[in-house]
Amino acid sequence: MSFPAGDPNFSGAKTPAFDTLVSGHARAAFLLEQLAGDLWEELTRMRVDPSPALRIRTLAERARSQASELRTRQSRVHHMQRTKTGAKLCTVQGTFWELSESPTPTPQPGEPAPTDPARLSIELSEANLLPRAGRLRPDGTPFSREEDAVLSWIDVHRASIIAEARKWNVSPQAIAAAIAWEAMKNVKHIPADMLAGTGVGAAVPNASFGPGKVHVDFPLVQQIEDRGYLPRRSVPEREKLLSTDEGSIQYIAAIMGAYSKVTEDGWKGPERYSIRYNVPMLTQLYQGSDLKQWEQNLSTRQQEGNWRTPRIGNPMAEWASRNEEFLDAALPKDPWKVDPTPAKPVRPADPSVPPLRPVTPAPRNPPSPTPSGNN
Structure with a gap:
């Protein structure tokens, strides 16, 4: 407080x-x-x-x-x-x-911290401290213990997820899908966040931090920073930020915004193709590619004249495609009446190029404010 x-x-x-x-x-x-x-x-x-x-x-x-x-x-x-x-x-x-500083009762529905913890990956372990609402699917059947716990976590972070999604004009559901899949389907118990800030991500292959398990030293995060979607950071700095919920949400949203822009710039087919609200495709790229690989894919399509809609094929994307009811319960796919204009990335200065020195104007001899003359 x-x-x-x-x-x-x-x-x-x-x-x-x-x-x-x-x-x-x-x-x-x-x-x-x-x-x-x-x-x-x-x-x-x-x-x-x-x-x-x-x-x-x-x-x-x-x-x-x-x-x-x-x-x-x-x-x-x-x-x-x-x-x-x-x-x-x-x-x-x-x-x-x-x-107020007065005691705050536990919100309803739900009891204080459940006594039957959900089996979740370490980065979302705090979801087990949240009341579960006993949420139901449209047909009246309950969500699983893990799904209900993750939905509680997403609800706590709803404002942050929507704000970052709006910033880059992508679906909030895609951010939630990446976090939920990693928490429920890629369960890990190693508390990697305890090492955040040590630079371990540069030495350990596939080291990841925070909700969504962003890989701290993969080409993708470097590309995001180099293209100005987020500031350039060292590996230890990334680890510290990604070990927080807010930091991970920022990176996931920026990654999906960058993929959306690359797709719009590189897709030359006869019909427009956007992935900004295509949740399975955003998660497909988030889990299995990087910006340069996707740009090369689009370039090859142009050379071959192949403008068939890309297929999804990795586990996260397939899960997102099958679990629309869960994602609809988590966040709206498109919460705004008018799609927001995505933020413009600010590319960082090239450190190899010295900054321009300010130009000093040459001195001038203007006419005297008190002209001389013969009386």
Whole structure:
């Protein structure tokens, strides 16, 4: 919670800093629980006193309870942002949304943190701290435990996903699909985010961080930065940003926006072809290509005169195609009445080219303001 300068009685939260705080607290609670379990097993195997593991578990339970309350407050902030309701204070430090310091009940529907955790990949482990709404499909059958947990996570991050999707004019569903598939279908338990900022991504093949598992040192992220969709960063800097929910959402949206622009520029077929709201195709490219490979594919099509609609074929794209009901429950495919104009990438300066020196104008001798003359 924050108390902005100039109003000591104001209590509120500033996004995205508050989102980062909540995400980190939830992840810490999960890792403490995991540590307690691992330590218990090891101490028990060695036949020594397991009480240290019990003390860690007590800390984990306390952190989990705190994270659940923070999530509740975060949900309130995001609701105020979406509905443009609630009090806010604008300062030079940013915009703070007012939140009272009184105890906040867990939102309904749903109970406090579920006791039957969903089997999710490590980067979305915090979804298990969120209440599940018991969501139903259109035919009345329930979504799975994992689907319901991921839908709760997406709902918390709804405003951020839609804002980044709007920035690059792509479907919010595609961003949600990439995150959901990686969380439910590519389950990993290695807490790679604990190494964020060390540069491990440059040494470990396929190292990825955060929701959507963006590969930190693949050509694709370098191409995105080189073309101005995001600032240039070192590998450790990328790791730190991608280990946050907001950072990963930014990269996924920028990647999909870049693919959409490359497609529009390179597609020379008789009929227009856009992938901005083609969720399976966006996820197909996100999972299985990079910008230069896709540009080469489009160039080959032009040479061969092959303008058949590209087929989907990788697991993420096929899953997105089969799970429209889940994606419709997560986010709208096209939430705006008029498609937004995508942001214009700002290419970074070439570091090998020295900056231009300012030109110093040559001195001039203007006529005197007091002309001389004969009287």
